[in-house]
Amino acid sequence: MGPGVLTPTVGTVLDDLAIxxxxxxxxxxxxxxxxxxxxxxxxxxxxxxxxxxDAEDVLQETFFEVCRSIGGFRGSGPGxxxxxxxxxxxxxxxMRIRREKYRETDELFEDGDAVARRDPDVALxxxxxxxxxxxxxxxxxxxxxxxxxxxxHEDIAExxxxxxxxxxxxxxxxxxxxxxxxxxxxx
Amino acid sequence: xxxxxTMEDLLAVRDGExxxxxxxHVDECPACRAEVDRxxxxxxxxxxxxxxxxxxxRWPELRAVAAGVGRRRRRWIATGWVSLAAAAxxxxxxxxxxxxxxxxxxxxxxxxxxxxxxxxxxxxxxGASRDEVLRLWQQRVQLMNQLVNVHxxxxxxxxx
Ligand SMILES: [Zn+2]
Numbered sequence: 001m002g003p004g005v006l007t008p009t010v011g012t013v014l015d016d017l018a019i020x021x022x023x024x025x026x027x028x029x030x031x032x033x034x035x036x037x038x039x040x041x042x043x044x045x046x047x048x049x050x051x052x053x054d055a056e057d058v059l060q061e062t063f064f065e066v067c068r069s070i071g072g073f074r075g076s077g078p079g080x081x082x083x084x085x086x087x088x089x090x091x092x093x094x095m096r097i098r099r100e101k102y103r104e105t106d107e108l109f110e111d112g113d114a115v116a117r118r119d120p121d122v123a124l125x126x127x128x129x130x131x132x133x134x135x136x137x138x139x140x141x142x143x144x145x146x147x148x149x150x151x152x153h154e155d156i157a158e159x160x161x162x163x164x165x166x167x168x169x170x171x172x173x174x175x176x177x178x179x180x181x182x183x184x185x186x187x
Numbered sequence: 188x189x190x191x192x193t194m195e196d197l198l199a200v201r202d203g204e205x206x207x208x209x210x211x212h213v214d215e216c217p218a219c220r221a222e223v224d225r226x227x228x229x230x231x232x233x234x235x236x237x238x239x240x241x242x243x244x245r246w247p248e249l250r251a252v253a254a255g256v257g258r259r260r261r262r263w264i265a266t267g268w269v270s271l272a273a274a275a276x277x278x279x280x281x282x283x284x285x286x287x288x289x290x291x292x293x294x295x296x297x298x299x300x301x302x303x304x305x306x307x308x309x310x311x312x313x314g315a316s317r318d319e320v321l322r323l324w325q326q327r328v329q330l331m332n333q334l335v336n337v338h339x340x341x342x343x344x345x346x347x
Pocket of ligand 1: 190191217218
C-alpha cells in the first residue's frame with residue numbers, strides 16, 4: 001500500500017462500460033466500483049472521523065447511497081464518479097463532526113489547549129499522522145478536506161454548515177498546532 | 188506590511204489567494220517565504236500519507252442491499268408498465284371514452300399507450316426547446332390522467 005490518497009488506480013480498473021452497468025444495477029459492476037473506491041473512501045473517513053468504527057460506518061453509508069443513487073448518476077468517466085463518491089463520503093463524515101458529542105469535546109479543547117496541558121511532552125514527539133489525529137475534530141476535518149482533498153473554503157463551509165472565515169481560521173489554527181507539535185523535525 | 192504575516196495570510200499566499208500586501212511581504216521577507224515553503228511541504232506530506240484499508244470487508248452486506256435496490260427498481264418498472272398496458276387494453280376492449288365518469292371535464296379522445304410512450308421517450312431524449320418540453324410534459328400529464336381515469340372506470344365496472 002503505497003502513498004497517493006488522491007490517485008487511486010481507478011482509471012485502470014473502471015471504464016465507462018462498468019459505470020453504465022453499475023447504473024443498471026449490475027452487482028458485479030457495483031462490486032468493482034466498491035473495490036476501486038473502498039480505500040479512498042475509508043481513508044477520507046478515517047482521517048476526518050475520530051474512531052475507526054465511525055469511519056467504517058461512513059464507508060458503509062457512502063456505498064449504501066452509491067448503490068441506491070447510481071441509477072441517477074449523470075456524470076461520465078471515472079473522474080466524475082470519483083468526485084461524486086468523494087462528495088458523498090465527505091458529507092457523511094462531516095455530519096459526524098457536526099454532531100453534539102463531537103462539538104462539546106472540541107470546545108473543551110479550544111478553551112484551554114487541554115492536550116498541551118495534559119501532555120506537556122507532546123511537542124517534538126509526534127509524527128505527522130499522530131499530530132493530525134490529535135487535532136480537534138473540526139480543525140482536522142478542515143485540514144484534510146482543504147489540503148488533501150482539494151476542496152475550497154466555500155465548499156467546506158457549505159458542507160460543514162459554517163462560515164468561510166471559520167473554515168479559514170480553523171485551517172490556520174490547525175497548521176499552527178501542527179507546527180508546534182512537529183517541531184523542527186518536519187522541514 | 189511591516190509585521191510578519193499571520194498563519195492565515197501565509198496559507199492564503201500558499202494557496203494563491205493572498206492579498207497583494209501579503210504576497211509582497213512574502214516576496215521580501217525570507218522568514219515568511221520559508222514558512223510558506225514549509226506549509227507547502229506539510230500539505231505534500233499529508234497527501235503522501237498511506238491509504239488506509241477498512242478492517243473488515245463491507246461488500247457482502249452492501250451486496251445484499253444493492254440486490255434489494257435492483258429488485259425493487261425492476262419490480263416497480265414492471266408493475267408500472269403492466270398496469271398501464273392493462274388499463275389501455277381494457278379501454279380499447281370496452282370502448283371506454285375517458286372522461287365519462289368525471290363530469291365531462293376530460294378531453295374525450297381515447298387513451299393511447301403508444302402516444303404516452305412516445306411523449307415520454309421524446310422527453311427522455313432531451314434536446315427539445317423549453318416550450319416543446321412544456322408541451323410534451325402537459326401531453327404526458329394529460330395522458331396519465333386519462334389512464335388513471337380508465338382505472339376508475341374499470342373499478343366501477345367490476346363493482347368495486
Ligand atoms: Zn515576514
